[in-house]
Amino acid sequence: MRHIISILMENEAGALSRVAGLFSARAYNIESLTVAATEDPSLSRMTIVTSGTDEIIEQIIKQLNKLVDVVRLMDMTDGPHIEREMMMVKVRAEAGQREEFKRLADIFRGRIIDVTESTYVIELTGDSAKLDAFLQAVDTGKIIEVVRSGVSGIARGEKALTI
Amino acid sequence: MELTGAEIFVRCLQDEGVDLLFGYPGGAVLHIYDALYQQDKVRHILVRHEQAATHAADGYARATGRPGCVLVTSGPGATNAVTGIATAYMDSIPMVVFTGQVPTNLIGNDAFQEVDNIGITRPCVKHNFLVKDVRDLAVTIKKAFYVATTGRPGPVVVDIPKDVSAARCEYSYPKKVRMRSYNPTVKGHAGQIKRAVDLMMQARRPMLYTGGGVILDNASQQLTELARQLNFPITNTLMGLGAYPATDRQFVGMLGMHGTYEANMAMHNCDVLIAIGARFDDRVTGNIEKFCPTAKIIHIDVDPASISKNVKVDVPIVGSVGNVLEQLSKQIGAVKTRPDPEALAAWWEQIEEWRGLDCLKYDRDSELVKPQYVLETLYKVTNGDAFVTSDVGQHQMWAAQFYKFDQPRRWINSGGLGTMGFGFPAAMGVQLAYPDETVCCITGEGSIQMCIQELSTCLQYGLPIKIINLNNRYLGMVRQWQEFFYQKRYAMSYMESLPNFVKLAESYGHVGMQIDKPQDVEGALKEAMQLKDRLVFLDFITDQNENVYPMIPAGAGQNEMILI
Ligand SMILES: Cc1cc2nc3c(=O)[nH]c(=O)nc-3n(C[C@H](O)[C@H](O)[C@H](O)COP(=O)(O)OP(=O)(O)OC[C@H]3O[C@@H](n4cnc5c(N)ncnc54)[C@H](O)[C@@H]3O)c2cc1C
Ligand SMILES: Cc1ncc(C[n+]2csc(CCOP(=O)(O)OP(=O)(O)O)c2C)c(N)n1
Ligand SMILES: [Mg+2]
Numbered sequence: 001m002r003h004i005i006s007i008l009m010e011n012e013a014g015a016l017s018r019v020a021g022l023f024s025a026r027a028y029n030i031e032s033l034t035v036a037a038t039e040d041p042s043l044s045r046m047t048i049v050t051s052g053t054d055e056i057i058e059q060i061i062k063q064l065n066k067l068v069d070v071v072r073l074m075d076m077t078d079g080p081h082i083e084r085e086m087m088m089v090k091v092r093a094e095a096g097q098r099e100e101f102k103r104l105a106d107i108f109r110g111r112i113i114d115v116t117e118s119t120y121v122i123e124l125t126g127d128s129a130k131l132d133a134f135l136q137a138v139d140t141g142k143i144i145e146v147v148r149s150g151v152s153g154i155a156r157g158e159k160a161l162t163i
Numbered sequence: 164m165e166l167t168g169a170e171i172f173v174r175c176l177q178d179e180g181v182d183l184l185f186g187y188p189g190g191a192v193l194h195i196y197d198a199l200y201q202q203d204k205v206r207h208i209l210v211r212h213e214q215a216a217t218h219a220a221d222g223y224a225r226a227t228g229r230p231g232c233v234l235v236t237s238g239p240g241a242t243n244a245v246t247g248i249a250t251a252y253m254d255s256i257p258m259v260v261f262t263g264q265v266p267t268n269l270i271g272n273d274a275f276q277e278v279d280n281i282g283i284t285r286p287c288v289k290h291n292f293l294v295k296d297v298r299d300l301a302v303t304i305k306k307a308f309y310v311a312t313t314g315r316p317g318p319v320v321v322d323i324p325k326d327v328s329a330a331r332c333e334y335s336y337p338k339k340v341r342m343r344s345y346n347p348t349v350k351g352h353a354g355q356i357k358r359a360v361d362l363m364m365q366a367r368r369p370m371l372y373t374g375g376g377v378i379l380d381n382a383s384q385q386l387t388e389l390a391r392q393l394n395f396p397i398t399n400t401l402m403g404l405g406a407y408p409a410t411d412r413q414f415v416g417m418l419g420m421h422g423t424y425e426a427n428m429a430m431h432n433c434d435v436l437i438a439i440g441a442r443f444d445d446r447v448t449g450n451i452e453k454f455c456p457t458a459k460i461i462h463i464d465v466d467p468a469s470i471s472k473n474v475k476v477d478v479p480i481v482g483s484v485g486n487v488l489e490q491l492s493k494q495i496g497a498v499k500t501r502p503d504p505e506a507l508a509a510w511w512e513q514i515e516e517w518r519g520l521d522c523l524k525y526d527r528d529s530e531l532v533k534p535q536y537v538l539e540t541l542y543k544v545t546n547g548d549a550f551v552t553s554d555v556g557q558h559q560m561w562a563a564q565f566y567k568f569d570q571p572r573r574w575i576n577s578g579g580l581g582t583m584g585f586g587f588p589a590a591m592g593v594q595l596a597y598p599d600e601t602v603c604c605i606t607g608e609g610s611i612q613m614c615i616q617e618l619s620t621c622l623q624y625g626l627p628i629k630i631i632n633l634n635n636r637y638l639g640m641v642r643q644w645q646e647f648f649y650q651k652r653y654a655m656s657y658m659e660s661l662p663n664f665v666k667l668a669e670s671y672g673h674v675g676m677q678i679d680k681p682q683d684v685e686g687a688l689k690e691a692m693q694l695k696d697r698l699v700f701l702d703f704i705t706d707q708n709e710n711v712y713p714m715i716p717a718g719a720g721q722n723e724m725i726l727i
Contacts, residue, residue, distance in 0.1 A: 009346055014281055014293070025286050055471070062468035068290040068310060071344040163343065 002031070002051045003081060004153040006161050007059065010069045011037055018067050019046060027051065028060050032085075032150030042049045043053040043071065043163070045162075047152045049128075072163055080156040090145040091138060093120040108134045117130040119144065127151075168297040168328035169198035175304040177204045178336040183223060183595055185216040186207070189236025191263025195352045196326040196538040208624060209593060211616040213240050215588035217247020218614070221256050222589025225575045226550060226594045228381060230257040230311050237263040238276030241322075242283065246483050248318050248373055250288035253579025254402060257316035259307045266326040267295055280322050285325060289317030297330035300572060305337045313531035314347025315466040316379055327472045347465060349489050351482035359461045359478045362435055367506035369395045369435035372418065373579070375402030376440015376464060383407065383571045386439065389488050392495070394507060396514055398426040400441050402578045406567035410547075415514060416523075419447040420715045421560040424522035424724060428717065429514055430455060431722040438462045440484045444471040444579070453720030455459070521727055522713050523564055525626045531706040532681050534558060534633045537688075538565035541603065541631060544688045549592045549601040552576065554586035554610030557639035560711045562605040583615030587630065593616060594626045601629070601692065608634040608658055618671035629691050630700045632664060644712045647725075648717075667698035679704035 009015050016035055023030045029047040038045045042075055052110070057075075093101050098120070104133055105112055105122045108130065116123035128151055135146065138144060155161065166174065172195050172454045176184065184207045199207055200552040210216045211237045215525045221229025231251075235244050241262040265274040277681050281293050290310050292303045299680055305322060311319040363369065377386050383406045390413055397407050398418040407414055416423030418430055425602075432438070443445070448454045454474060462476040463484060470479040525535045538561050541549075543672040551566055553576040568574045575593060577585040590604040611632055621628060641656040664677030674697050678687045684703070691699040712727040 016290075020286065045620055055475070059468065059472060066466065066468050068342070070346050105384065141386070 001054075001079070002058070003057050004081070004151060005048045005050065005064065006074050006153055007046045007048070007064060007070055008038070008043050008072045008161060008163060009041055009067075009108045011045060011076065014070060015069045016046075018069060019048070020066065021103075022063055023050075026059075026063065028056065034150040034152050038121065045161075047150070049151045062087065072161060073109055074155065074161045076153040076155060077151055079159060080152050082150055082156060085128050085131055085151045086149040087124045087131045087134070088137070088147050089122045089124070089135070089143060091120050091122065092118060092142045092144055094118050097142065104134075104137060110134070111120065164333070165200070165376055166334045167194065167195035167331050168300055168323070168532045170302070171200045171297070171300050171332070171334050172328065173202055173205060174302050174334055174342075175336055176232065177202070179304070181205055184234055185210055185219045185326065185592070186231045186234035187213050187236065187240060188214055189240050191237035191265060191325045192234060192323075193330070194325065195234065195263070195323070198712045207234070208591075208620070210588065211618050212614065213243035214246050215591070215614050215617050215620070216585065217244045217258070217260065218250065218582075218585050218588035219592035219595070220258055220260075221251045221585075222552060222575055223596050224256050224258055224405065224592075224654055225589070226253075226572050227652065228323075228572065230259055230308060231592065233258065233260040234260055236276070237265055237280070238278050241280045245287065246584075248284055248320065250577050250580045250582045250585060251289045251696060252319040254375060255316050256318065257311040258318040260318060260320045261312050262320060262322050262326055264293070264322045266322040266593065267324045268326070270488070272322065278318065284320045287318075287322050288617060289315075291322065292546065293322045294324070294327050296441070297327050298332045300327065301334060301336050302340065305340045306342065309340050309342070309407040311344060314345075314349075314445070318659045329542070340358030348467075348481045349483040349486055351480045351487040353490075354478045355478055356487070356490045358479060358565070359437075360458055360491060360498060362461060363393070363437065363495075364480060364498060364500040364502055365459055366435035366502050367614055368432060368434040368510045369393070369437065369456070369502065369507075370429050370435070371395050371397040371437050371439065372400075372430065372441055373397060373403050373439040374400040374441025377403055377406040377484050378571045380440065380442075380465075380484040381571070382483075382488060385485055385492070386486035392492070392619050393502070395437075395509070398422070398430065400444070400447055400562055400578075401576065403564060404574045405571040408569040409567035410569055417563055418721070419444075420449070421564065421711050421713065423432070424520050424713055424726065425517040427721040427724060428517045429715075431720065432513075433458050436460045438476070439488070440464060442469045448473065449576060449723075450718050450719050453722075480525060480705035490676055512604060513548065520726070524727065525658040525709075529681065532679060532684060532703050534703070534705045534709055535565050536681060537633060537684055537703050537705070538605070540685050541688055542566045544685065544692055545601055545603065548573070549603050550575065550590075550597065552586045552590040552593060552604045553600070554604070554606040555581045555583045555640075556607045556610055557635070557643065557709070557711050558605050558607045558610075558633040561633070562623050583610040586626070587611060588612050589616050590628045591620060591624075591626055594647055595624065597628065603629045603631055604632065605631045607639060608632060608636065608661055608664075615667070618668065618673060618698070624700060625696065627694070627696050628698050630698070633703045633705050634661070634664070634701065634702050635705050635709070637707060639709075640711075646710070664700055664702040666697070673698040673700060675700045676680075677702045677704065
């Protein structure tokens with residue numbers, strides 16, 4: 001099953017490589033990984049999307065917790081949560097298709113954030129499935145470039161990943 | 164007063180109570196060596212290869228329970244140390260390894276003798292630190308010792324750039340450190356303790372399976388008391404030998420690939436398995452699908468990641484062995500139930516029947532020197548209380564089977580990584596820690612040559628180690644597998660052009676003996692032990708074709724052993 005794991009860790013130079021190294025050394029699957037500092041500059045927050053059997057996920061969580069730099073960890077998938085990913089898509093938008101792209105962007109609540117005579121850059125935010133759906137809706141021949149931020153997640157309600 | 168980083172380093176080691184530092188100098192650590200030269204509290208032992216420094220520190224740690232300390236230079240010094248760091252990591256040995264690094268302004272420039280030592284060691288350390296500012300040095304060293312020795316122990320690397328050891332700041336050594344990201348759980352959960360005891364009291368065929376964690380936690384006493392109180396059979400892993408007295412009736416020998424028939428059969432047939440500080444290694448479990456098919460499993464381990472990693476357990480208890488055993492003992496005192504005595508008696512009867520098979524028997528009338536005989540005799544001659552280090556191979560298994568360890572920390576070997584070359588330098592660390600004790604290194608002609616240069620270190624420091632070389636002219640463990648599983652195609656397992664070990668030992672200033680007749684074995688061992696202040700290299704020319712039995716072949720269950 002797919003899991004979204006959020007981690008608070010010491011904001012230190014080697015920390016990211018410890019997590020990345022753990023996944024490659026133990027042959028764990030990694031779909032996406034995002035990381036940035038938090039409001040407390042000594043901490044960074046990482047979101048990892050991974051998948052595996054329950055046993056493997058249990059091991060992943062234990063091994064991550066075992067890293068000396070990891071302060072706290074939460075498996076978002078355990079409870080209600082919000083998942084967001086940002087995507088920018090550059091498409092070939094020539095005379096005939098410009099309206100069509102605008103409409104499609106509207107349907108997905110996206111925005112056109114860059115325009116040239118022949119291209120658009122469309123920005124979209126949502127859960128990963130929504131971004132996938134958008135890409136499926138676009139004629140692949142028209143896509144020039146896609147960049148996705150990877151998933152970040154937050155728990156709903158009172159539950160929070162803080163120290 | 165301001166001190167240099169190098170002086171701070173030395174003061175930290177002194178304040179940490181470090182008595183021995185194993186190392187080898189080089190450019191990046193010259194400031195530190197200069198500071199070491201000007202004091203006499205921390206004794207530096209100069210090895211002949213950095214791998215040996217790490218093994219010696221590791222041996223010291225295993226024998227004493229105190230963290231081993233190593234100092235090596237950047238680049239090749241650090242890479243040479245990696246095998247020893249990985250060896251300690253796999254067996255959870257507390258060790259702090261200081262590596263020199265190029266000056267901070269050159270890091271990343273492919274500077275002379277630069278390697279990314281933090282990157283190289285990351286997968287084989289418990290944690291590592293790069294010190295970029297002299298003001299962080301003391302607290303980093305404190306953290307390194309704290310992390311290395313608490314929770315599940317392990318090696319920690321501290322990388323110190325040359326400019327950091329030259330820079331100055333005020334020195335103060337923190338008494339304590341707190342790390343918000345690191346808080347091992349050491350007390351068992353009360354609810355789990357109750358569940359475990361309930362299960363134990365219902366057992367009809369109980370089994371205690373205990374490992375290195377008991378020794379690492381100095382919990383042999385608690386284990387022994389609990390086992391005796393319950394009259395449960397007990398087995399140790401290769402790493403756990405000595406945690407429970409091997410000469411005791413309740414001890415059924417080592418389990419696993421080369422464990423005893425009775426231990427493996429008892430494992431396979433038990434109904435409640437109590438795993439204590441052991442990690443269900445594949446050399447122990449055999450085929451996981453066939454492992455303990457009828458057992459409910461309780462697992463005590465300080466590392467949550469060890470629990471249910473290989474085998475799903477029914478009652479996990481996270482905590483240190485000593486604490487949890489005390490908690491269990493209290494809880495047993497509080498409940499009225501006891502295991503059915505008739506069932507337990509029947510279980511013991513069954514175990515005695517398995518034991519009666521005498522699975523470790525060997526040909527005692529052979530004209531050739533049998534390796535098992537050498538070890539049995541060594542046990543006798545040393546009254547069973549020598550420190551015994553081992554290399555890796557058949558000789559290691561025979562040592563584990565035939566030397567009966569009644570005390571913890573006497574049996575010192577590389578189990579997890581299986582590092583040939585470990586035994587001899589480890590023996591140096593043990594001998595330096597206990598100058599008056601008998602220290603024997605069991606080795607083979609293959610393994611000993613991986614760190615043979617340390618004969619020179621032993622001369623320099625007068626280390627009277629007894630090297631027991633079980634010389635079968637084969638990489639015996641490899642040959643055994645080739646005999647069993649590769650139709651006797653002995654690819655590269657034959658040792659040609661062996662040196663004359665007697666002369667070699669003599670050329671390093673030591674005593675050498677060669678023994679090729681069974682009737683000379685005991686005399687030679689006695690003579691060697693009497694040479695109290697000399698290193699003696701005993702080269703036993705043993706039966707080339709001897710194999711280690713019993714054996715669980717790959718893919719088989721614990722009840723499917725090859726017996727002699
Ligand atoms: C040639 C060869 C053959 C081998 N054959 C065998 C064999 O036949 N049988 C055998 O048993 N082994 C054998 N081994 C060794 C094997 O590879 C493993 O190293 C060994 O089985 C592991 O022992 P262990 O389970 O006691 O774990 P260790 O590696 O000693 O691990 C200790 C466990 O205890 C935990 N722990 C540590 N400190 C504490 C604490 N304070 N409190 C609680 N828990 C703690 C750790 O988290 C870990 O899970 C062989 C090795 C070689 C090289
Ligand atoms: C550094 C290293 N290289 C290779 C091996 C694989 N290996 C395991 S046992 C063994 C043979 C050891 O030979 P020897 O020391 O003569 O011991 P014997 O088995 O003959 O008793 C080898 C090559 C290893 N464990 N370690
Ligand atoms: Mg050999």
